[in-house]
Amino acid sequence: MEGSEWFSTRFKRPVILTRHGQARMRERGITLPKVADVVESGEIIPKNERNLWIVKAYPERADNLICAAVAVENVVVIKTVMHNWQQMEAS
Numbered sequence: 001m002e003g004s005e006w007f008s009t010r011f012k013r014p015v016i017l018t019r020h021g022q023a024r025m026r027e028r029g030i031t032l033p034k035v036a037d038v039v040e041s042g043e044i045i046p047k048n049e050r051n052l053w054i055v056k057a058y059p060e061r062a063d064n065l066i067c068a069a070v071a072v073e074n075v076v077v078i079k080t081v082m083h084n085w086q087q088m089e090a091s
Helices: 019-028 032-041
Strands: 005-008 013-017 043-046 051-056 066-072 076-083
Touching (some): 013 019, 019 032, 019 076, 032 051, 032 066
Antiparallel strands (some): 005 013
């Protein structure tokens, strides 16, 4: 894994981390290895056919639940990275 692109063994395609996602990581103190771990081993929650959230709890972090909002096509695009994430109930 190097820079803002790597290959996901889980999704069997390249992963691209947007500039927005990189900025949110810096603001929230989330490292690239941590984001890669979320992508590779977090719980997948589908939003629709193309978009999903991938979440994983890290008890050592005070903000705990980390979420990557991604779009999956021929590559996995990490649009943003969040913390203290909670799934909203559908209305």
